[in-house]
Amino acid sequence: MTTRRPTQLRPVTIEPFPSAAPGSVLISAGNTRVACTAGVSRELPPWLAPKPGEAPKQGWVTAEYAMLPASTPQRKKRGADSRATEIQRLIGRALRAAIDLNKMPGVTLNIDCDVICADGGTRTAAITGGYVALALALRHARKLGWIERDPIVGPVAAVSVGVIDGIVRLDLDYALDVAAEVDLNVAMTHRGQFVEVQGTAEHRPFSRKQLDAMLTLATSGIRKLMAIQRRALR
Amino acid sequence: MTTRRPTQLRPVTIEPFPSAAPGSVLISAGNTRVACTAGVSRELPPWLAPKPGEAPKQGWVTAEYAMLPASTPQRKKRGADSRATEIQRLIGRALRAAIDLNKMPGVTLNIDCDVICADGGTRTAAITGGYVALALALRHARKLGWIERDPIVGPVAAVSVGVIDGIVRLDLDYALDVAAEVDLNVAMTHRGQFVEVQGTAEHRPFSRKQLDAMLTLATSGIRKLMAIQRRALR
């Protein structure tokens, strides 16, 4: 277990990760480690592809989430599962909220979040680190001249909160997550507004009051994560 | 579009649906129609199966969600997609919150939610109707003598809320959903406690104040849905 105070984040770092992608960072939160890599391409998904002769009107951001087999003590089989599908849809929505898609016409950002070590909070780490990778890949796209104006609306970061033994706690590791009565993942912008709120009663339903306390704690945690993002992007 | 007041539900009915399953209802919310069917079996999923010679300690509730090809104006291809995967995980978690799994050892409840006509709010209708199907299937399991004590902790129902043109609205149909800046799905118990809260900023992030207003409106809507569930179960 942990000796952190309930309102404290685990130690978080965002470092360069040596892949071949233009945006490539490793985010660590305690023992959780997620490689977040971002590339750009000029292929839009079919439902956004312009008609022949027309110019594209917008861009797209897509995300994939996977766990390396060695990321969990018991080896994780390769291949998509329903949990990963749910998580990568969450990551994609959260990161699209950081972007004005109209300012990157014809450009797709591919974010890959590969979990190297899983100790709770991998989906929120993927969002927080994924934003940094995305921002780096956009710098690359601007250098290539694919994008004229900066499409970033503002940073997005995410954290988990929960209730364990009646106490509201920030940034659950695996042991806390298993013990939690409620698990809430929150993604926010730098202005303190929500882009995703996903709360699940794991063992028993939660009250409006508990929800309020969790939202307040998540807000404070995300502010700290955004400072770490800013440093990584300097 | 709709002439409903922002705080009003669409007309909701829960009727018997003539399938072969012991719990089988059709829930309609405006033009949205979802067949919710529930059956019981004595096969546990592998991760809950007891060792040979041991008695099972708990039961399980599993849910599947699918859309009939004719449920949307443009024909929907058959087969699972990532949206359906995310939705059926939500339905399963919400319905498990209605049940004390320890009171149905060795029994699995299978809930199937098949969308017959989709006009917004299919996932929340599936939860609200799915609870009724589940309760009917449990009555059947008790008649069979598979379950001794009633495992129901209390009803669960769900509704969507959103913000359209700055106004908080209850129970979004498809036209409202497309126009919504925020889309929040809420599942609650009869005691007014949350089992799932899933909010997504579709176009722009939402404030704490908007979230609060949406949660309040969802709570009032769910109370009405629970009255309709009670009537269906009488």
Next chain:
Amino acid sequence: MTTRRPTQLRPVTIEPFPSAAPGSVLISAGNTRVACTAGVSRELPPWLAPKPGEAPKQGWVTAEYAMLPASTPQRKKRGADSRATEIQRLIGRALRAAIDLNKMPGVTLNIDCDVICADGGTRTAAITGGYVALALALRHARKLGWIERDPIVGPVAAVSVGVIDGIVRLDLDYALDVAAEVDLNVAMTHRGQFVEVQGTAEHRPFSRKQLDAMLTLATSGIRKLMAIQRRALR
């Protein structure tokens, strides 16, 4: 079991079914219930697609058959199986026989037959109901101006016949089907001509004389089904 006379159909109804497809009916034959829905699109299958610059010469009719999980007392798993594959090929061939494909150039009719409750005779009910859905969808296509001339050659309906304990019987329900020595599915036009004849010896081979008796009984049953089709299309 049944107290019907061997030459009697089960009670059959064809009613509107509230989906989003332009042709949408529910056919009931005793406890068997199949939702038959039909839509039109302007996408031809690849092998009929005209070369760029050329006009399409014909249209197409395609059918899919599936069973809802709750359609059988023991839950039916989702996903195609070899029985469904064989059945939907039969339905497609039978319904194409009702149509002059040259009179609907560039238009595809998609028929979906989703079994809601299965008590024998689902494939023949799907053909009989599918024809009605198809005819309704063609009216829609003509309103849209996609088709100029009515492509319908004439109605098609289908019924099963069999031999049980040496007696030739019409319209087998599940209990009869299990007991049958022979199972024959017949699809016919309104002129009393065959479009499909599929007979299978389930337990012992059948004589030419038995086949003749079954064909005669099927012909009389199909005439009654066509009267019900006509009423549904009025």
Next chain:
Amino acid sequence: MTTRRPTQLRPVTIEPFPSAAPGSVLISAGNTRVACTAGVSRELPPWLAPKPGEAPKQGWVTAEYAMLPASTPQRKKRGADSRATEIQRLIGRALRAAIDLNKMPGVTLNIDCDVICADGGTRTAAITGGYVALALALRHARKLGWIERDPIVGPVAAVSVGVIDGIVRLDLDYALDVAAEVDLNVAMTHRGQFVEVQGTAEHRPFSRKQLDAMLTLATSGIRKLMAIQRRALR
């Protein structure tokens, strides 16, 4: 095209085929060539497997049908398709009619029909040749002592008939099949009784009179095929 008389079979041979299976023949009908191989195993399909401690009550016959890529002038892609699925279900049913499954408890016969050259009539050739392979494999199973009594009820053979330009013809090759208004596949026992009758109107529906003429012609053709089967089994 062909200069055969309408009532004449193509030249048919059934020869040994050098595979590793105990029953292994190559059937040729004109240019059509199908390798029919049969093996025996002591694994029953799951739905027939006896409970632990109980003896199996019956056996099973299963069939697979596939086309080699080089069997058609335009290369055929590998892998199952819906046509093959429908055909192998037909072959399996027809061959099971040749066998008393209760006389081969616990034994499965696997028949594989691999089309080497396709010029019409592959499914009926597969049944006719498959019966010979099956009979050879049963001799092997009796030598192994797996089966005590001969489970063969009698031979089964099959042929196609059709109507081309109003004329009823036996044993359609590809050119005739394409031109046919009706295509009827018939499988029979040595006593002149039917095990499968599958007739399809390809371009226009067919009358009872045409069906009668086709059944009579098929019966005469199958008698000749059974003489060839007998010689192959001597």
Next chain:
Amino acid sequence: MTTRRPTQLRPVTIEPFPSAAPGSVLISAGNTRVACTAGVSRELPPWLAPKPGEAPKQGWVTAEYAMLPASTPQRKKRGADSRATEIQRLIGRALRAAIDLNKMPGVTLNIDCDVICADGGTRTAAITGGYVALALALRHARKLGWIERDPIVGPVAAVSVGVIDGIVRLDLDYALDVAAEVDLNVAMTHRGQFVEVQGTAEHRPFSRKQLDAMLTLATSGIRKLMAIQRRALR
């Protein structure tokens, strides 16, 4: 087991095989039998397809390898497996070495190697027989006028060698292959140069000296195979 001398090939024949492909032979090596068929098409794989308006610069050779279910004493399930994947990549590379792809712009050669009876050495037989099928298909393509100049650089053939009980042996059948300490597959040109060398220590690693002896023996065996290829192509 075998009474062949260690330096002797099994009896090898290459005969016409009656499929619908322009190049179609059956190669036998002892009891091993592989149908090698080759066709030509004017569809290039996507990564070689020229841009619209441009002429193709080269052609392609692709190979597939599969085993018929009856090719092994214990029935082989249909469908690709990892061993087949590895083998067909080897066959494709070896056969491409026989061809100047620049001399067949826009043409794809599809080689299919279907194992009819497997008694060791199927992959090398597939290369040796595949070359003959490929050469026959190219003659066909030249008759069609699809290819102007002969793209064949020279023949390619292959053989296996191994070490059994310390003795270097040519052309391993199944019994020898199972007993082998080393298994080496070698594909060569008519000039005695290597196009593929694949050696695997099955039970214990092998020395440089053993490798040298195996390469020498393989070279002599391949010379004999090329004489058989030449005869088959006359």
Next chain:
Amino acid sequence: MTTRRPTQLRPVTIEPFPSAAPGSVLISAGNTRVACTAGVSRELPPWLAPKPGEAPKQGWVTAEYAMLPASTPQRKKRGADSRATEIQRLIGRALRAAIDLNKMPGVTLNIDCDVICADGGTRTAAITGGYVALALALRHARKLGWIERDPIVGPVAAVSVGVIDGIVRLDLDYALDVAAEVDLNVAMTHRGQFVEVQGTAEHRPFSRKQLDAMLTLATSGIRKLMAIQRRALR
């Protein structure tokens, strides 16, 4: 391109990699980086599983190879492809040669090789790094008491060699690999014996003399890699 001398390895390091697996290293060879992780389990593959009541007689080593999407400049799609299938079979065979499987009855070693950055030589790096991960995982298995005697026969390492512009070169990076006329991958034991030799003529066949030169150069390179392995295991 590179300024290395033809007989020189790229800079190679083997460092700890922070996953959850007991054996977990990152091997770098120039810009190529592969995470090699190894775990142990007590589940044997089906074909080695002992009968009920019997003790297992041997263990197993299995390997998987995959590339992270960001490992190549153009994003690599997730999911197995035929190249990966061929490579992971090579890795598995090479690593099994390092082990006496009879000394680890009932234990399976799972090696995962995940390419983080691909600049040529990923499969040989996977073998060299995979051996170190395997050795670390075996130490763990011995601590758990699952294995009594050390099953390691000796280290295995691998390197690529090739011919570029007629010059034999060691350890090809991507630019050299693309230019190579021949590509040879060699895996050896510490006693200088071969466990795998895989040579492919990429553009033109290679002579016996070239093969000899490549084998000699590979042998010297592997000796250096084994020194790096030893240091990593100290």
